[in-house]
Amino acid sequence: MSQGAKILVVDDEHAILRLMHLALKGHGYQVLEAETGEQALIEASTKRPDLAVIDWGLPDLEGIDVLLRLREWSRIPVIMLTVRDAEQDKIAALDAGADDYVVKPFGMGELLARIRVALRHAAKGDLEPVIDAGGLTINLAERRVELYGTPVRLTPIEYDLLKVLAQHAGKVVTQRQLLRQVWRDIDPDNAAHYLRVYIGHLRKKIEDDATRPWRIITEPGVGYRLVTEAPQ
Template identity: 60%
Template sequence: MTNGARILIIDDEPQIRKLLKVTLQAHSFEIHEAATGEDGVYQASIVHPDLIVLDLGLPSMSGMDVLTRVREWSQIPIIVLTAKDREEDKIAALDGGADDYVTKPFGMGELVARIRVALRHVAKTVDEPILRFDHLVIDLAQRLVELDGNRVKLTPTEYDLLKVLASNAGKVVTQRQLLQQVWGGHHHESDSHYLRIYIGHLRKKLEEDPTRPKFIETEPGIGYRFLLQP
């Protein structure tokens, strides 16, 4: 899926587009470009890319508007580039449907890794009932979790939280998204302390050293990321 995947770059800076094009072509990706949000939405509809790299700081039609427009008809993976390091901008992009974000200036190695994660994630069979991460196995059909061959006893809430994070392995899941998917509509943003408590419970049951987690990483002020890849 990753080799030869079509990537649409939507960025108004020619030097950024050139850097991305040269680097990503060297990784065997097929590259398409757009310099404006309007052209980006149009290209997305005719090129049918496998993934979009989207700059949030576009003139006229903003990156957030592009994200909203594309999400009206497609669930294609979108990685946003932002020069803004504000948590609110990252949260807004993720809640608006972005799959991941990279803050400018960024390392190309990091971006390529994020792209591969997003492409692997979308390539996985949706109906796959078992998620395997080395020595951690999550059986979605039986709601069972095993670590090193031993059953891990989780409460229903702990299991649902782990399921959401593991199903989005490699991606940032915001606090708001977790609250909605695990606790449903009956929650407030102020309930984020519940998340910290339950994440702490999961780490105690899964991690060798809960203070240095290898499974669930905290994205401060934003949410959490499940680190392992299936």
């Protein structure tokens, strides 16, 4: 997989982009480039690279925010580039889903070696960035939701709930999982009512009939399931 792999390089320093482009091309890789976080997300969702090298400091988004957005739908290896060498920054990057972390200035030999390692250990099978649930379209790459082609306006919590369910479409997601992933530091044992309230709000926006939901199914005492096919 290493030879000919498609590498997305995200950096707003032209000199770095030029250096990495030449080095990667010289080692047989295909190279995609982006100078902003939003451009990087578009390149990743449309051209599906095998690995991304993302600079922490971008003009529009922090590199770690690009990583978090990417991890909503993609498992491609990501190597973070940064001038920061603090332990907490490395932990933050790895916790956010980075596969490796290289501090500037770096040698191309070191970066190329880390790319080879990351590609060898690459997880198989990305999630699809666009999920269709019987007329409900969830674009994870662009954070856009449409119902029969009409945009659906969701609050951040409603979107996060739908995103987690979409990431596990067809499978039951437990209440504890949803609470921890959406509210993070909330006590899941005492917050089930939050979930019921927001699932109710979400159903009013994405179900054909909120009183008879079929897209978000309740699994009594367990959690919820996003169904992707309309009932016959």
